[in-house]
Amino acid sequence: MLLIFISILAILLWLINDELNSRQERLRIPVRQCAGCHATVESDWLVCPRCHTLLQEHCESCGKTHRKGENFCPWCGGNKQVGGRL
Ligand SMILES: [Zn+2]
Ligand SMILES: [Zn+2]
Known part of the structure; x- marks a missing residue:
């Protein structure tokens, strides 16, 4: 049970990190x-x-x-x- 919880947490963190990275990518577009x-x-x-x-x-x-x-x-x-x- 604990393992499943940790797995879900890891996936969530990965998704958040991915979202933050793509946001920074968008900010880097030259204006x-x-x-x-x-x-x-x-x-x-x-x-x-x-x-x-x-x-x-x-x-x-x-x-x-x-x-x-x-x-x-x-x-x-x-x-x-x-x-x-x-
Ligand atoms: Zn012309
Ligand atoms: Zn002006």
């Missing part, structure tokens, strides 16, 4: 930061909700949005001429 206020921002946000800094800009060649500050468009490879049109 983007706003260039203006260094707040954590989602990769598809257009503007930082905290300081209103522009996070994305439109490509002059293909019109798709990409991260602000990149010199080349990741979608079409076009070189950025002048700032975004947002």
Whole structure:
């Protein structure tokens, strides 16, 4: 009886440990930061909700949005001429 109890306890501890590990894994996912206020921002946000800094800009060649500050468009490879049109 005691052996069964210990076995169940061991399985429970293993499950808890597994859950904690996967949680830490999720926390390690790199996050983007706003260039203006260094707040954590989602990769598809257009503007930082905290300081209103522009996070994305439109490509002059293909019109798709990409991260602000990149010199080349990741979608079409076009070189950025002048700032975004947002
Ligand atoms: Zn900001
Ligand atoms: Zn483009």
